Amino acid sequence: MLIIMKPNSTPQQIEAVVNTVKAHKLTPHITHGVETTIIAAVGEFHTPSTDPFEVLDGVESVKRISQPFKLGSRQVHPENSVFPIDGFNVGGNDIVVIAGPCAVESKSQILETAHAVREAGANALRGGVFKPRTSPYAFQGLGEEGLEYLAEAREQTGMPIVVEIMSQVQLDLMLKYVDVFQVGARNMQNFNLLRMLGETRKSVLLKRGLSATIEELLMSAEYILAGGNKQVILCERGIRTFETSTRNTTDINAIPVLKNLTHLPVILDPSHATGHADYVAPIARAGIAAGADGIIVEVHPDPAKAASDGKQSLKPEKFAEMVKQVKAIAEVMGRRIAPINKPVTAGW
Amino acid sequence: MLIIMKPNSTPQQIEAVVNTVKAHKLTPHITHGVETTIIAAVGEFHTPSTDPFEVLDGVESVKRISQPFKLGSRQVHPENSVFPIDGFNVGGNDIVVIAGPCAVESKSQILETAHAVREAGANALRGGVFKPRTSPYAFQGLGEEGLEYLAEAREQTGMPIVVEIMSQVQLDLMLKYVDVFQVGARNMQNFNLLRMLGETRKSVLLKRGLSATIEELLMSAEYILAGGNKQVILCERGIRTFETSTRNTTDINAIPVLKNLTHLPVILDPSHATGHADYVAPIARAGIAAGADGIIVEVHPDPAKAASDGKQSLKPEKFAEMVKQVKAIAEVMGRRIAPINKPVTAGW
Amino acid sequence: MLIIMKPNSTPQQIEAVVNTVKAHKLTPHITHGVETTIIAAVGEFHTPSTDPFEVLDGVESVKRISQPFKLGSRQVHPENSVFPIDGFNVGGNDIVVIAGPCAVESKSQILETAHAVREAGANALRGGVFKPRTSPYAFQGLGEEGLEYLAEAREQTGMPIVVEIMSQVQLDLMLKYVDVFQVGARNMQNFNLLRMLGETRKSVLLKRGLSATIEELLMSAEYILAGGNKQVILCERGIRTFETSTRNTTDINAIPVLKNLTHLPVILDPSHATGHADYVAPIARAGIAAGADGIIVEVHPDPAKAASDGKQSLKPEKFAEMVKQVKAIAEVMGRRIAPINKPVTAGW
């Protein structure tokens, strides 16, 4: 930590800073410049907070040197984290393609979609059963009934299932069904929920918040990792900016930045990141070309009748086209879409 | 709702839109323009979603006409909502001044602060007991012990207490203590929590999310109002923008915009909106001058020792100066700081 | 300047940094920490660029310590800059109220507006004669004819005139007429134009760009100050954010932040900062309450017929109401609206 003093700071103020540095069990190194004095606080340091220094009299600003995240940092763990979801690995050379409807609406809808996306090349199935809607007057999800349908779809297609958890009270129920917990953008800083998921040993797909920085995303991952759960997948899903021609702005830079900062797998959600079915395929291709370890895509057999997010959902045939393109880009990158090691056990 | 067709849309596509309009029990009115056709969907309409229309073939865009929020709308309820917190009214001519530390740290800290802010002119006390921190390694709050200290501070000073609720599981405990539930920026779209608070009959101070639009804030209020709880106070607390010289950007425009759109009381949090103690007073004055019904301000007896948010906390003497300025601005606006109708029962 | 090395940087890399520091005639101070090494570059330094250090191998990041602006800095010049516009002073205790139409449209329009705003209490007149419009198909301004009308309005009302300059080729013409050059948001980083205005000895009202940081605004002022022209007025006029309920987001924080960082006068444009006539008065009041040295407001005798910006223009009677409110807030702040020392010489 670097504490930069104001140009006219007094020796007493500098001394107070030095004492605070020592009180935090750090060693102060003082540099007297022409305009100002700088105090470097060196040593083991477990809290990233600059607050106790910023409030001292005579302090101009405080700058952190080390990254505030540790367990997720590539500096600490240089090799990629690779871990299995049911049937294949994430974070290595293989690419994960998660697909399915925004919400599970009926048994036939989810089974039809599951078979269609598996046939098109997907290797995991997504589907929401608790829906957080902006309006209190909209469809709110099927709950446990939806989980049962998803489990049946897994049974038939061999694909693991990815389901969003929205509250601590849903954990016990969901543990019985899901393979991967999804934490949505709105819950990225629901620290109680994150800490609870850190106690489980199931994979967590953690979505970046609408206006969260990349560093904040990594700090949220830290909550899960700190509990001993090392199976965290990060997901860029678009950020909020001034541009209104798309629902969100895909922060494609976040893909190589995250791959540089962390050893965790990083995937892209081109559906939420654009909000328009027409733009999903180009942005999915861009994500893989930029180095993403996978994609998560909304697919619905009849988007015009979808209970939610119809506008950004692909029809199965459009999804199949997209997978072909993604596959071709993956090959150029020296990668492949991970194959599922389980048979399809029922038709549709 | 207005459905605007693409320039080259076919009669079949227009008919499909008309049928969908009718299926939603709305009446279609068609206008054939030179470049395009517009279909107005007229009638009672309970869902704000434009999704079912946007996904139809041939549709260029869909524009909502009516506001998606109803219960909070000034069109529906033209008069200001005025309701009592323990001891005085909010939303009328009087101004509420809520003050206190970010976190309750000890009995002496909260009692000292409570007496100091009451003496300076505050009429309600704030203090967090569950702290959502960006880092898993930071102080996480005192829990019920903190609630007890707050209750004692209320007892001694006569000020109602405002405490943040962060999870559904905290409700029963908090109901025994708090006068006003605060919903923090990160939980503005925690719809399960909002719905639960709508079932209570305690006032709710709902903070705008870091990157939530004004319309989304009003939609979140709708969740609480829909449960029958009409005592919702909206709070602007700064939004995230590209500017980094302050912690957030105070959206001062939101004050008159909200006062125009809704009948609910609107207050400002200049502490989070700026992040610097030096800027709290000017922005508090600006908020009242712009028409806010109150302010909520962080005060700490010794900011340099605060467990959190020390940088933006005012010392009691600075807070007292600020209250004098706010009072003077309020008088120019024809308003006053609401007096508390309860005596101070213990000294500090 | 602080150069922070990567954790695994080599002695050779550190030496290369040290040599680069010396090559820039700075003195290196090295701190070896547990995780990393920090090199402070101390001394007189004329360029704010961190580039030559950031590109060196082994460098993690480079942090500037001193402010990149000098002439505008309050550290360098602690007292407020106060300077006369024709008839009164700016930057001292008095407040400037600049009013007038977006564009000069006709002789009668500008004379009528000038008399109305002077009567209401304005002390300077604004009006555009070259209009930069987003669309090539819109009204583009009256040019010199407009300048003549403005000069006549000054003659009749005694108010100095503020006119936007948009290009270097307009300088000679405008020098004959205007009292204050306005540089619009889109030209805030038109450095050739700024440098040219630095050569004149007329006041410059420099508007913040739509997405310019406060620091960038101060760097642009530096271009004018560096030419020897010390009469620079800074203007906050709203920034672009994700919020769409107003045209821009007033960065009210910028008022106290700028007053803290610089000795230059700071004013607010509530018309562009909101884009709605209904919100101009509350935001003008907020600006003065936050410490602004003045306001610039769009006024039009018949907004429905305005060639541009009608939506955000006040009718003269609404402007008169606003001035009364601003005056009352100014008094609370211990200030007053600057009086004009010249008589009205003709009626309207």
Added chain:
Amino acid sequence: MLIIMKPNSTPQQIEAVVNTVKAHKLTPHITHGVETTIIAAVGEFHTPSTDPFEVLDGVESVKRISQPFKLGSRQVHPENSVFPIDGFNVGGNDIVVIAGPCAVESKSQILETAHAVREAGANALRGGVFKPRTSPYAFQGLGEEGLEYLAEAREQTGMPIVVEIMSQVQLDLMLKYVDVFQVGARNMQNFNLLRMLGETRKSVLLKRGLSATIEELLMSAEYILAGGNKQVILCERGIRTFETSTRNTTDINAIPVLKNLTHLPVILDPSHATGHADYVAPIARAGIAAGADGIIVEVHPDPAKAASDGKQSLKPEKFAEMVKQVKAIAEVMGRRIAPINKPVTAGW
């Protein structure tokens, strides 16, 4: 245009709107809804402004139906615009790769770079000769001397040259040298400059402003197209958002959105869009995968000694690697990097 009346608007107000519609030679179509009245204004309409309607009493809001840009619209001109730069075509199946230093610094620097990038596969050369710097204390460019060096580089390598124009006064000089005028982000709304370039018959590479919407970029292109110059190339170069881990946020969505809205060629600048040499190659690949018609990349023989933008400049060998990757992605997309039809006439 759709004019939506307030719920309580009067018949007189509706009549005033109808009259204004007719005064603009449009035909009004009135729909009386349950809550409100809507007036559709139908007909040929040459101005995109909604202002004259928004200021009328009783009007809630006004919504444009048709796009405000015409000449650049794909609705008007469904086929891709394809046009030659010296030696090859832009906008068709072939991809343009423009490379070179931020600033021309010396004859040897630009010749060395030109030969290196041509050998690596670039087909056009960039280099700035007038540098707009944020600080008045930084390097400002070589001017005509730089143009002469660029011309010599073109002579030797056969590559056309792309140079930024910053002011109207530079036009005559630059016309003698450059093949493609670049308009920088800060000048995207310098309408006088755009109009002047519309009078020339040289290609214009128009960069999106830092905080310009996609629609505003297309409106700026309209200024050039309206002058009869149809050779406009649009360039996404990153937008300003809250994320600070990269210099800008690449709006990768803008690539497919622009390809959908306009027939003009669209390219990407991964250097400015990221600001870090390490992220240039992944984002260049992403751009081509998303459908861009080319890229423009900063290359410098010795980034550590670059007068500007060294941090984001690639060394020639890194650039050569990137071109190989871009070529492979282009092939997957069924495209190729355009070959130059001119010989190299001198070595380096």
